[in-house]
Amino acid sequence: MKHKTIEIFLFIDALGWKIVNDHHFLTGLLPHRRRIDMQFGYSCSAIPTILSGKTPAEHGHLGLFRFAPEESPFKSLARLAWLFKPASFWNRGRVRHHLSKVLKKFYGFTGYFQLYRMPLWKLKFVDYCEKRNLFVAGGMENIANLHDTLSKKGVNFHISDWHLSDAENCLAAEKAIEKGKNFLFVYTASFDGVLHDRVGDDKAVKEKLDEIQKLVESLYRKAEKYAESVQFTIISDHGMTPLAGTVDIMDKVAQSGLVFGKDYGVCYDSTMARFYYLNDNARSVIAEIMKEFPGHFLSKEEELKYRIYRSDRAFGDEIFLLDAGIQIVPSDMGGIPLNGMHGFAPENEHSFAALLSNRELPEKIEHVADYFNFMIERAEKL
Secondary structure, eight states, X not given: OOEEEEEEEEEETTOBHHHHHHTTTTTTTOOEEEEEBOOSSOHHHHHHHHHHSOOHHHHOOSSSEEEOGGGOTTXXXXXXXXXXXXXXXXXXXXXXXXXXHHHHHHHTOOSOOOOTTOOGGGGGGEEESOOSOTTSTTTTTTSOOHHHHHHHTTOOEEEOOTTSOHHHHHHHHHHHHHTTOOEEEEEEOHHHHHHHHHTTOHHHHHHHHHHHXXXXXXXXXXXXXXXXXXXXXXXXXOOOEEOOEEEOHHHHHHTTSOOBTTTEEEEEOSSEEEEEESSHHHHHHHHHHGGGXXXXXXXXXXXXXXXXXXXXXXXXXXXXXXXXXXXESSOSSOSSOOSEEOOSOTTSTTTOEEEEESSOOOTTOOBGGGHHHHHHHHHHTO
């Protein structure tokens, strides 16, 4: 017996509005499309926003790390500092990858966890935002996520396992349809990786889009066999901005004479530096240092507009955002620049996300935070 309708939401990480238009992606199958304002920050901000309808100001996820010595789960590592020498060995990518896996298991983290290039001596000063799997029941603690809400409403749903590859998740979705599921949230992440490496290579981007299109068409055809009507929507979180240059903020601040953990704290993301001031001198010294870098400190009005303002300043007393295309190198995220990066100002032409569907789209969907209620409204009609 066929369902009356099968509803599919396919998430494609980093499918930006500019790329969608430049490559005329799926214009025939999904003719209804709209430019969407990205959530300020990175995927670690956007994904919890999409899965809950709440913004970073509410769910507390901006950068992966935040300066919070009192709340750091890594304090015990300070006693093992002697193990982490020389730094040149522990900064190797493969070593970092395996150490991340060990720490993830040791601390019982179920969410996405990666050390990247965060200095190991600095871990005792920081907390990590994504300790839990955001996609499963109770994954966002006191905030109801997509799994919680669909379960409460009695929807017959399937949500992807983010650990799996794109192909594996699309195949799992097809099997879920065969088992009678009629609401699907399908997660794919590999396009983001391609763009970080080859955003300026139109041939490589097109090849990846063609690969994704085949997965979409296969999933669509499968749904058509099990439903009278298929409603298929692609959502994304942000675009990708090509590299325009690099700056070394980390070294400049380190040479200032200020002491990390005594005078200030800071998290160096790829596109922003989030400063925490422990005294007034640190604020004035850092303000002077940052005058030479291309970017600006966000005003309260900007933080409110970008939906990241918190009175507790959990994300930093001040956030310095770099101009579009300029990356902090080295940063806590990496030691070399990537050809593409996101996390710049949402109004930058490369930042906008995309919404594509085979059905007309409500006018009220303007920001990635709006996806959540849109998905719930569609689910309630099944």
